[in-house]
Amino acid sequence: MTASDFLSRLLAALLTLFGVGVVIFCLLRVVPGDPIAMMISPSATPADITALRAHYGLDRSIFEQFVIWIGDVAQGDFGRSISLKRPVVELVGERLPASLELVFAALIFGVVSGGLIAVAGTLSRKTPVEPLLDLINGLFLAVPDFIWALALVLLFGVLWPVFPLSGRMDPSVSTDFATPFYLIESMIRLNLAVMLDILGHMAMPVLALGLPLASIIARTLKEALNEAMVQDYVLLGRLKGMSEMRLVLGEALRNAVGPTLSLTGVQFTFMIGGTVIVERIFSFPGIGSMAIDAVINRDLPLIQGIILAFGTLFIAINIIVDALSNRLNPRQTHG
Amino acid sequence: MTKPVLSVEALSALSARNGTYVLSDVSLTLQPGEVRGLVGESGAGKSTIAKAVLGILPSTIRIAGGWIRFEGDDLLTARPSVLRNLLGRDITLIPQDPQTALNPARRIGAQLTDGLRLKLGMNAASARARAFQLMDEVQIRDPARVFDSFPHQLSGGMRQRILIAQAFAPNPKLVIADEPTTALDVTVQKEILRLVRRMQEAHGTAVIFVTHDLGVVAKICDSVTLLYSGHVIEQGATADLIERPRHAYTRALIAAGPRYDRPGQGLQPVPERVFADLRKEIGQRETADV
Amino acid sequence: MADLSKTLNAILREPRAATSCCFLLLLVTLAIFAPALAPRDPLEQDLMLSALPPAWIDGAEPGFLLGTDDLGRDIFSRVIFGARIALIVAVAASFFAAAIGSALGLIAGWYGGWADRIISRLIDVWMAFPPVLLSVLLVAVLGSGLTSVIVAIAIIDWTRFARVVRAETQAQAGLDYVTSARAIGFPQGQILMREILPNVAPVIIALISLQMGISVIVEAILSFVGLSVSSDIATWGGMIASGRQLINESWWVLVFPLIALFLTVLAFNLLGAGLRRALDPVMRR
Numbered sequence: 072m073t074a075s076d077f078l079s080r081l082l083a084a085l086l087t088l089f090g091v092g093v094v095i096f097c098l099l100r101v102v103p104g105d106p107i108a109m110m111i112s113p114s115a116t117p118a119d120i121t122a123l124r125a126h127y128g129l130d131r132s133i134f135e136q137f138v139i140w141i142g143d144v145a146q147g148d149f150g151r152s153i154s155l156k157r158p159v160v161e162l163v164g165e166r167l168p169a170s171l172e173l174v175f176a177a178l179i180f181g182v183v184s185g186g187l188i189a190v191a192g193t194l195s196r197k198t199p200v201e202p203l204l205d206l207i208n209g210l211f212l213a214v215p216d217f218i219w220a221l222a223l224v225l226l227f228g229v230l231w232p233v234f235p236l237s238g239r240m241d242p243s244v245s246t247d248f249a250t251p252f253y254l255i256e257s258m259i260r261l262n263l264a265v266m267l268d269i270l271g272h273m274a275m276p277v278l279a280l281g282l283p284l285a286s287i288i289a290r291t292l293k294e295a296l297n298e299a300m301v302q303d304y305v306l307l308g309r310l311k312g313m314s315e316m317r318l319v320l321g322e323a324l325r326n327a328v329g330p331t332l333s334l335t336g337v338q339f340t341f342m343i344g345g346t347v348i349v350e351r352i353f354s355f356p357g358i359g360s361m362a363i364d365a366v367i368n369r370d371l372p373l374i375q376g377i378i379l380a381f382g383t384l385f386i387a388i389n390i391i392v393d394a395l396s397n398r399l400n401p402r403q404t405h406g
Numbered sequence: 407m408t409k410p411v412l413s414v415e416a417l418s419a420l421s422a423r424n425g426t427y428v429l430s431d432v433s434l435t436l437q438p439g440e441v442r443g444l445v446g447e448s449g450a451g452k453s454t455i456a457k458a459v460l461g462i463l464p465s466t467i468r469i470a471g472g473w474i475r476f477e478g479d480d481l482l483t484a485r486p487s488v489l490r491n492l493l494g495r496d497i498t499l500i501p502q503d504p505q506t507a508l509n510p511a512r513r514i515g516a517q518l519t520d521g522l523r524l525k526l527g528m529n530a531a532s533a534r535a536r537a538f539q540l541m542d543e544v545q546i547r548d549p550a551r552v553f554d555s556f557p558h559q560l561s562g563g564m565r566q567r568i569l570i571a572q573a574f575a576p577n578p579k580l581v582i583a584d585e586p587t588t589a590l591d592v593t594v595q596k597e598i599l600r601l602v603r604r605m606q607e608a609h610g611t612a613v614i615f616v617t618h619d620l621g622v623v624a625k626i627c628d629s630v631t632l633l634y635s636g637h638v639i640e641q642g643a644t645a646d647l648i649e650r651p652r653h654a655y656t657r658a659l660i661a662a663g664p665r666y667d668r669p670g671q672g673l674q675p676v677p678e679r680v681f682a683d684l685r686k687e688i689g690q691r692e693t694a695d696v
Numbered sequence: 697m698a699d700l701s702k703t704l705n706a707i708l709r710e711p712r713a714a715t716s717c718c719f720l721l722l723l724v725t726l727a728i729f730a731p732a733l734a735p736r737d738p739l740e741q742d743l744m745l746s747a748l749p750p751a752w753i754d755g756a757e758p759g760f761l762l763g764t765d766d767l768g769r770d771i772f773s774r775v776i777f778g779a780r781i782a783l784i785v786a787v788a789a790s791f792f793a794a795a796i797g798s799a800l801g802l803i804a805g806w807y808g809g810w811a812d813r814i815i816s817r818l819i820d821v822w823m824a825f826p827p828v829l830l831s832v833l834l835v836a837v838l839g840s841g842l843t844s845v846i847v848a849i850a851i852i853d854w855t856r857f858a859r860v861v862r863a864e865t866q867a868q869a870g871l872d873y874v875t876s877a878r879a880i881g882f883p884q885g886q887i888l889m890r891e892i893l894p895n896v897a898p899v900i901i902a903l904i905s906l907q908m909g910i911s912v913i914v915e916a917i918l919s920f921v922g923l924s925v926s927s928d929i930a931t932w933g934g935m936i937a938s939g940r941q942l943i944n945e946s947w948w949v950l951v952f953p954l955i956a957l958f959l960t961v962l963a964f965n966l967l968g969a970g971l972r973r974a975l976d977p978v979m980r981r
Contacts, residue, residue, distance in 0.1 A: 083820075090821035098837055197465070213965040214958065215913050217920075221936060221954050229947045236943075303507035304517075306462060307572070310494035311521035325511035344826030348917050352940065362829050363921060366836045374833065382824040 080393070084386040091382040092141060092375075099371050100133050144379070150372035154365070159376035163358060167380060168251035169239055170350070170357030173276055174343050176254075180281035181342075182335065185288025192289070193296040193319050211286035216345040220279035220352040227275060234274045237354035244268050276353045280342050284335075291334050295327030302326075329399055336392030340385045409478065411580050411612045412436040412459065417472035419454060419463075419636075428454050428467060429636045430691070438579065441606060441613045443627035443644070445620060450633040452616045456582045458482075459614070460499060461489055476580070495525045498573040500583040500602070504565035504590075508557040514568055515553035518575070525576055540571040543608070544601060563594035567601065574605050581606070582614045587622065599626050620659055624648055632656055637688050654680050706974035713970025716963035723960060727779040734773035735759065738930040742768035747946045763948045765938060771948065774930040775956050781924075781931045782960060785845055785915040786908040792850035793911075794904050797857025802896070804858070805865025806888050815858065822855045831914055835923045845924050849911050857903055864896045898975030902968050909964030916957055932957045 124130045128139060143150065149159035192204045214222075227234045235241070240253065244265055250256050254273070257266040299305065300323050308322050346359035354360065358377055365373040412435070419429040429451045436442050444452040457463045459474055461481065474481045476492060484492075501507040508517060518540070519533040528536065534553075541549040544567040557565055566586060573581050583602060587595040603626045606613050615627055623630050623644060631641040632655070640653045651657045658676040708714045726733055736759075746768040748760050762771040804815035834848035868874060869892065877887050918924040919933025920940075927934060932953040939950025 086817070087820045087824055090817065091824050094821060094825075098833065209966075210962065213909070213962040215910075215961070217913055217917055218954065218958050218961070221940065221950065222958075224940065224943060225947060225950060225954070228943050302509075303501045303503060304509040307499065307501065307507055307569075308509075308520065309462075310460070310499055312490065312494050312524040313520070322509050322512070326509065340823075341827075344828055347826055347828045347832070348920070351921070359826075359829075362826075363832055366829075366832050369836070378825065378829070378833075381826045381829070385824045385826075 077394075080390055084390060087386055088379070088382055089141075092144070092379065093137075095375055095378045096137050096140065097133075099374060100136075140375070149376040149379070152365075152370055152373040154368040154370040154373070159372050162361065162373065163376050163380050165251055166356060166358040166361050169253070169355065170343075170346050170359055172252060172254045173273060173350070173355065173357055174280065174339070174346060176273055177277045177281035177284065177342060178339055180277055181284030181288060181338075184281070185285040186292060188285065188289035189292035189296060190319055190324075192293045193300060193323070194315060196297070196300070208286050208289050211282065212290060214283065214286075216279050216283055216342070216349050217352075219282050220276070220349045223275045223279055224352065235272050236275070238272055239356050240265070240269050240272050272355075276346075276349050276355050279349045279352075280345055283345075284338050284342055287338055288331060288335060292327055292331045295330050296323050299323035299326045329396055332396045332399065333392060336388055339392075340388055343381065343384060343388075408437060410435045410475075411438050411440075411477060412614075413473075413475045414455065414459075415473040415475065417455070417458065417474065418470040419451075419458065420468050420470045422466050422468050427470070427636050429458075432472070432633070432636070432638055434631050434638070434641060436580070436612050436614065438612055439606070439610045441603070441615060441626060441628045443623035443630045444614055444616045444633065445618065445623055445630055446633035447618055449635070451636040452618075452633050453584060454636075455633075456584055456614060456616050459580075459582060460497065461493060494521060495576045496578050497580045497582065498576065498578045500566075500569055500573045500581060500586045502585045502589060504562050504569055507569055508565055510557055512556075513553070514555050514557065514560070518553070518568060518572055521572060521575055536575070537571075540575055541568075543574075543605065544568070544571045546571075561594075562590050563598065566590060566594075566598050570598070570601060570605060574609055574611065577609055578611055580612045580614070582616070584616045585618070588617075595622075596625075602626065620648075632659075634684055635688055637691060639684075655684050703974050707967075707970050710970045710973070712966045713974070716966040716970070719959060719963045720967065723779050723963075724783060726776050727783050730776050730780055734770075734776045735761070736770040736773040738769060738774040738777040739928060740769065744768065747942075747949075749946070750948050762952045763946070765935070765949045766942055766946070769930075771935070771952050774935055775932070775952055777930040778932040778935060778953060778956065779960075781842070781919075781929060782912045782915060782957075784842065785849065786911045786960075786964070789846045789849035789853070789911040789914075790904050790907040792846065793853040793907055794857050794900055796850060797854035798861045798896075798900050800854065801858040801861025802865050802888060802892065805862040806869060806884070806892065812862075815862070819855045819858055822852070825852075827852050828914070828917060831918060832921060832923060835918055840923055840926065842925050845915055845918055848918075849914050852914075853907060853910065856907065857900065860899055860903060861896055864899050865892055868892050868895050898972070901975060902972035905964050905968030905971055909961040909968070912957065912960050912964070 121130070128136055131139070140150070147160065149163070151158050152162055155162060188204065188208065192201055192208075195201045195204070224236060228236050248256050254266065254269045257269060296319060300318070302323075305318050305322055308318050313321065346357055347362050348359070349355070350357045350359035351363055358380060362374070362377045364370075365377060414432055414434050417429055417432045418427060420426070421428050432451070432455060434442070444455060446452045454463070454467060457467075458469065459476075459481065463469070469482060472482075476497065479488070481489065481492070508514070515534070515537060518537045519528075519530070522528045522533040522536055523530070537553065538549050541552060546552050546564065546567055552560065552564065552568070560568070570586070573583075586602065587598050590598060599622060602613065602615070605611070615623070617623060620630075627644050629641065629643050630647050632639045632647070632653075634655060640647060640651070640656050647656065648660060651660060655676075658680045662676050707717065742764075745757060745760070745764050746766050748757050748764040748768075749755055750761065750763040750771075753763075760770055760772070762775065764770055765774075800815050800818075804812040830852050831848045834851060835844050838844035838847060874887060874891055877891050882890075915924060915931070916933035916936065919931040920937045922934075922937065924931060924933060935953035936950060936957070939947075939953065942949050
């Protein structure tokens with residue numbers, strides 16, 4: 072990707088984000104239910120209400136509100152949450168790291184286990200193991216994160232209660248962290264007890280988010296591997312004395328990763344969207360569970376901030392994946 | 407007479423799908439340093455013979471009988487460890503399509519040295535030196551650039567040269583060339599044919615040259631085996647077969663090819679009557695077998 | 697009609713797709729005749745009979761096959777009635793999503809230029825929203841209720857159809873039969889409807905089946921969050937939500953609606969995959 076390519080991608084991304092802003096702003100102005108009505112005490116006078124409306128800028132026209140909002144957003148000011156009475160940036164900054172740790176852990180789990188299943192399936196071609204793997208994976212492909220999360224609640228909540236069912240860590244664990252990235256921080260500090268506690272709490276949401284990713288990666292990568300394995304260069308490699316393992320990992324895999332990578336990017340954004348419901352099921356204090364509360368409380372500034380955070384994340388992932396697959400494709404880096 | 411490099415004896419193979427013979431009672435012998443053309447239309451069984459020698463028959467084809475002896479030892483019954491030592495070292499392959507025969511994701515140098523390191527146990531430095539020597543032999547002018555290139559950066563002819571270098575790298579006794587020029591431009595074809603012949607002479611290697619083109623055979627092969635529908639129709643020294651064809655099918659094929667030496671002749675389609683006779687003859691042979 | 701029966705044959709020959717078909721037909725029958733088939737009123741509460749386990753576990757009462765929830769409602773009857781909401785949403789939402797998405801996809805793929813640029817940008821913007829959050833938001837905006845759920849899903853998931861149909865239309869538009877139809881001088885709209893649409897239709901049909909599975913899930917999520925239809929209608933998502941709360945006391949409240957949801961989604965998925973294979977003109981002999 073050249074510099075001008077990158078710039079035009081960035082411009083398009085900003086345009087998309089602006090579109091997201093317009094859509095969400097317009098959508099929220101038609102929400103029934105007055106956010107002010109939900110936050111005042113019964114003893115408030117009409118004058119209090121008018122003052123509050125003016126305070127949140129709700130007394131101006133929609134267009135005026137939009138211009139003011141976009142101007143503020145451009146300066147990094149996303150307003151104050153109505154229900155939590157704190158700056159949106161602060162709230163998102165607190166919750167987003169928890170979600171990021173969650174989704175990246177799930178990404179790693181999905182890529183590693185999906186990759187292993189694909190390689191195992193390719194190595195077991197023409198044995199009874201292959202159709203068995205395909206059958207199981209075919210079933211897994213139909214299970215979305217919502218169903219996984221609940222199945223895991225049943226499995227680990229009732230049948231074999233080893234993992235905690237809710238929260239990010241045990242309340243007894245010290246919350247004395249310098250950064251909001253608790254898992255990474257405990258890893259760096261080599262604080263094993265805290266790290267294991269956090270990992271235990273993350274295990275189930277990570278599985279719920281990562282398993283659908285794993286099965287779709289397993290299928291796509293295996294198809295690409297099988298396609299590569301019948302190419303002449305694999306045949307020649309076999310004649311050159313390469314082991315089956317080396318043929319799959321050294322020869323076929325490099326050619327199969329490209330198509331799998333762009334799919335992984337798309338699925339990763341779907342997975343991040345899935346945090347909304349999965350975090351709620353496991354009461355995980357991330358940005359996703361905050362999002363549903365924000366909607367239920369009609370907390371307009373917070374909803375806008377969260378949606379923009381998600382949108383930025385999605386677009387950033389797309390750009391990164393594009394850049395990565397460009398690098399991986401020898402035809403484009405050395406053309 | 408010297409000991410033959412390869413002798414295929416009464417080889418028969420069945421299609422697992424419908425039980426018909428794809429090879430029946432094929433025999434041929436190859437002396438050291440001999441270039442043998444394996445000629446026939448598609449489905450005649452020429453590629454099946456090549457694949458059977460290399461031990462890479464698809465699962466849809468099953469050997470029904472016969473032997474493939476390499477320097478006297480039967481490959482069909484050889485232990486896997488013996489085969490692993492032979493294939494890729496004493497017997498190598500020049501594949502048909504240079505597009506798919508080089509891994510698009512790996513540099514030429516790495517692919518060229520793989521076999522030297524794995525099969526001959528060379529270290530990185532000597533494999534690299536040998537690779538440059540080989541590239542020189544196949545007349546690649548800027549070996550340093552090619553060595554560090556990816557396949558898509560080279561022309562089809564260049565890629566085929568690399569594959570030829572790869573095939574001759576371990577000084578094999580037998581090279582199987584599976585229609586190595588069909589995927590190339592006509593202009594490049596001739597160069598590649600000459601290159602195969604020169605490499606073969608320099609290394610004293612026997613070559614099985616699979617092709618559907620009698621013209622190619624006339625240019626580079628010492629001897630010819632002509633196949634139709636899995637049967638050997640006629641075989642012998644190239645000059646004999648072309649000058650004094652004994653079989654009507656051979657005559658018809660020669661007439662069907664373009665004759666650069668005698669313009670105005672050639673390009674006669676093979677008459678339907680010849681095919682009818684062929685099928686009848688093959689039918690008789692198969693009933694005689696039973 | 698010959699074509700239709702050929703397709704049906706192709707689907708029924710695949711065991712997985714055929715099983716899915718049978719399961720979905722059974723589900724539709726259960727949903728339509730729920731009042732006659734369900735052993736009890738799904739809303740009838742009886743605190744004397746609360747939290748009864750399924751019939752094969754000690755402490756069960758006869759007549760409550762899958763047990764009862766914390767309010768003493770019969771789970772078996774509620775699962776059957778829940779199929780109604782699930783299927784109505786599946787069919788209606790997928791139909792509208794397919795209609796909007798296919799129309800926009802055809803326009804973008806066929807006319808190109810500005811139409812394509814605007815529609816593509818719209819798809820980009822839509823893809824930058826987390827779909828579950830957007831559906832929750834839309835239902836909050838539109839107000840709870842069956843119609844809102846259907847509209848919300850259609851508004852979100854049209855992009856799935858638009859992206860695929862756009863790409864497919866572009867591919868078809870480049871083929872020779874379209875070029876020759878153009879050369880003959882057929883009007884554009886006619887080529888689009890008579891030449892392109894029939895060739896894009898198989899993809900749309902297969903996608904509709906997949907979309908039905910997705911719609912069922914989204915409805916369940918919305919009910920789970922408490923935003924779908926009012927709580928005095930039995931939904932799988934609503935049952936799952938109360939089951940999540942009762943997980944340590946009575947697991948069966950969660951298990952059975954979850955199984956119903958899973959089987960339905962699985963059936964739509966397998967049917968979609970079977971349809972794609974059966975309708976693919978290249979693979980059909």
